[in-house]
Amino acid sequence: MDFILSPSILSADFGHLESDIAMLNNSEADWIHVDVMDGVFVPNISFGFPVMNMLKKTAQKPLDVHVMITQPDQYINHFAEQATSTLSVHYEACTHLHRTLNEIRNKGMKAGVALNPHTPVNLLEDIITEADMILVLSVNPGFGGQKFIEHSYQKIEKLKNLIIQKNSNAKIEVDGGVTLDNAAKLSKAGADILVAGNAVFNSAKPIETIRQFKAI
Numbered sequence: 001m002d003f004i005l006s007p008s009i010l011s012a013d014f015g016h017l018e019s020d021i022a023m024l025n026n027s028e029a030d031w032i033h034v035d036v037m038d039g040v041f042v043p044n045i046s047f048g049f050p051v052m053n054m055l056k057k058t059a060q061k062p063l064d065v066h067v068m069i070t071q072p073d074q075y076i077n078h079f080a081e082q083a084t085s086t087l088s089v090h091y092e093a094c095t096h097l098h099r100t101l102n103e104i105r106n107k108g109m110k111a112g113v114a115l116n117p118h119t120p121v122n123l124l125e126d127i128i129t130e131a132d133m134i135l136v137l138s139v140n141p142g143f144g145g146q147k148f149i150e151h152s153y154q155k156i157e158k159l160k161n162l163i164i165q166k167n168s169n170a171k172i173e174v175d176g177g178v179t180l181d182n183a184a185k186l187s188k189a190g191a192d193i194l195v196a197g198n199a200v201f202n203s204a205k206p207i208e209t210i211r212q213f214k215a216i
């Protein structure tokens with residue numbers, strides 16, 4: 001099936017991050033998903049710019065950055081400097097989302113909007129044409145390795161319809177609880193990009209697991 005695979009380094013081994021990035025470089029992974037958390041928007045703190053700087057130097061795939069932070073506007077420049085390809089901000093964190101998305105695009109990045117599981121897709125009606133990507137959280141953000149929320153399929157289908165109806169070019173990314181078992185169903189529902197953390201990094205053979213995802 002024709003989807004982009006974006007392994008999330010939140011589940012990588014931070015004691016050996018360089019070799020995990022080298023593994024992704026040598027794999028069939030398309031992008032690298034980077035989860036930045038501030039401990040306020042979500043109940044966890046992940047990592048920030050020193051790690052991003054290391055990724056900028058070592059990663060050979062586009063950096064797909066998902067910020068779970070309360071004030072993304074303050075850091076758009078910093079992310080642009082760290083070779084971010086797509087920057088996804090949370091709908092729930094942005095009071096002036098239209099301005100934020102335009103600012104991200106002005107800095108040369110693709111602009112994504114992330115939706116928490118409780119946020120309905122119809123709230124995007126008046127902004128969908130300004131976004132390059134919509135990231136559907138299929139778990140409550142903050143941690144890797146959580147169980148996929150089944151209601152997400154319906155949400156993806158609704159979002160796909162909204163994109164068609166509004167003539168938007170936005171791609172749909174699904175993030176949380178993605179596995180080799182649900183990837184085909186997600187792609188069929190309308191997902192263009194799949195994030196996989198636990199499924200890749202907790203596998204005994206991550207390169208082979210990535211190959212299996214891409215062979216679906």
Ligand code: DX5
Nearest residue numbers: 008141142144145177197198
């Ligand atoms: C959740 C993060 C996800 C996470 C996904 O807060 O946004 O990107 O790393 O991990 P898995 O695939 O293990 O659910």
Ligand code: ZN
Nearest residue numbers: 035066175195
């Ligand atoms: Zn994420």
